[in-house]
Amino acid sequence: MATAVRTQREGGRMRHTVRTSDGRLLAVEEWGDPAGWPILAHHGTPSSRRAAFHGPWVRDAAQRGLRLISYDRPGYGDSSPGPGRTVADTADDVRAICAELDIDRLGTWGFSGGGPPALACAALLPDLVTAAVVLAGMAPFEAEGLDWFADMYRDDVDDTRMYLTDPDAARKKMDQDREEFLLASADDAVDADAWTPAREDAAVTLGRYHQFLSSCRSAGLAPGIQGWWDDSGAQVRPWGFDLADVAAPVLLMYGRRDVFVPFAHGEWLARQIPGADARWFDDDGHGTLAQRRLPEAHAWLAERK
Numbered sequence: 591m592a593t594a595v596r597t598q599r600e601g602g603r604m605r606h607t608v609r610t611s612d613g614r615l616l617a618v619e620e621w622g623d624p625a626g627w628p629i630l631a632h633h634g635t636p637s638s639r640r641a642a643f644h645g646p647w648v649r650d651a652a653q654r655g656l657r658l659i660s661y662d663r664p665g666y667g668d669s670s671p672g673p674g675r676t677v678a679d680t681a682d683d684v685r686a687i688c689a690e691l692d693i694d695r696l697g698t699w700g701f702s703g704g705g706p707p708a709l710a711c712a713a714l715l716p717d718l719v720t721a722a723v724v725l726a727g728m729a730p731f732e733a734e735g736l737d738w739f740a741d742m743y744r745d746d747v748d749d750t751r752m753y754l755t756d757p758d759a760a761r762k763k764m765d766q767d768r769e770e771f772l773l774a775s776a777d778d779a780v781d782a783d784a785w786t787p788a789r790e791d792a793a794v795t796l797g798r799y800h801q802f803l804s805s806c807r808s809a810g811l812a813p814g815i816q817g818w819w820d821d822s823g824a825q826v827r828p829w830g831f832d833l834a835d836v837a838a839p840v841l842l843m844y845g846r847r848d849v850f851v852p853f854a855h856g857e858w859l860a861r862q863i864p865g866a867d868a869r870w871f872d873d874d875g876h877g878t879l880a881q882r883r884l885p886e887a888h889a890w891l892a893e894r895k
Contacts, residue, residue: 602648607668608661608690610683617668618687619643622651622658627895628696629888630684630711631660635703635825636771636818637803638667638810644802650885654892659696661687663707665817666810675820678830680707681714688718697891699723701880702851703821706730706829709863712838713831721839721894723887726848726879729855730833731826741852753822764815764822772808799881833862840866841890843883845874 598605606618619639629651631642642660651658664672664683672679688696697720700708705727712722729736739747753760810817840863844856853870860868867890871879 603643606687606690608687610686614664614670614672615668616661616664616670616683616687618659618661618691620657620659620691621648623655624657626651626655626657627892628657628659628691628693629891630687630696630698631658632680632698632700632704632707633660633663633666633806633810634701635821636666636768636810636815637703637806638662640667640809641701641803641806644799644881644884647884647888650888654888656888656892659687659691662810663817663821665813665820667812667817669817671816671820673816673820675824676827676830677706677710677824678714679824680710684711684715685718694718695720695895697721697723697894699725699884699887699891700727701725702727702876703825705851706825709833709836709840709859710829710831712840713833713835716837719838721841721891722836723841723843723891724856724859725843725883725887726845726851726876727842727855727859728825728851729858730829732828733855733858736854736858738855740854741849743849746850750822750826754826761815761819764818768811768815768818771804771811774804800877803877833859834864836863836866839894841887842866842868843871843879843887844868845871845876845879847873847875848879850876 602621604620608616608618621643633639633641639660639662642658648658662669664670664675696718698708698711705724708722708724711719731738842856842860844853846853856868860866
């Protein structure tokens with residue numbers, strides 16, 4: 591049974607700390623309409639719950655009457671580690687969050703590394719999840735008929751192979767990468783209210799969005815690399831559920847210019863998930879997909895209450 595150990599309201603946001611049945615703590619945050627239809631967001635890898643609360647998305651959620659919720663996956667930010675966790679373990683944590691927040695039905699979306707957790711919820715929580723959106727989420731590592739590394743950014747290919755073949759070296763490199771990320775975003779601390787829909791040219795807007803993501807990533811990595819390390823392991827091990835068991839409606843959204851999660855991953859998932867709706871965006875890469883398309887995901891979820 592989950593129990594809340596702390597709830598705190600600050601302006602437009604509500605923060606919760608939820609204790610899971612096995613004693614871990616989950617840091618949960620929500621924005622938008624507190625009485626609205628709940629949408630639970632799963633952040634990317636590495637990142638934090640803050641990544642769900644880009645200002646334009648928060649305003650979009652509020653305008654649609656949505657209650658936008660996210661949490662730090664185990665080991666990130668303010669959530670306790672969960673060493674050795676699987677993608678399927680997400681479902682237990684989400685059930686605990688829903689029980690504490692008195693939610694009996696909700697939609698969910700996941701971006702990038704949050705895609706598999708969103709699918710886990712769609713497959714394993716049929717009593718809770720009404721619909722799920724995956725934006726640029728990877729396919730299972732051992733997906734039959736998919737070259738998982740094809741067209742992927744070389745550094746990500748090398749890092750994944752190092753994780754599989756030389757864990758000690760991989761952990762050392764991840765520590766070094768974390769330090770570089772923290773240094774790069776030392777002056778980027780922001781919150782959702784800091785991002786206004788000013789009329790700016792696209793380059794400035796995209797630059798601010800990447801600054802926002804950098805800050806979110808640093809918040810997730812503040813306690814160390816454990817969350818990132820466990821995400822990496824969960825992504826390349828069996829996920830712990832069958833995609834054929836996904837009963838909720840699923841929307842897959844992928845950019846054809848994505849080199850971090852090539853859109854072939856989305857094509858493969860579309861063939862495996864019963865009745866999946868797939869949308870490909872010719873002009874989007876990894877970051878621009880979420881930046882531009884999240885309101886579309888909100889609209890799709892709001893229609894499937």
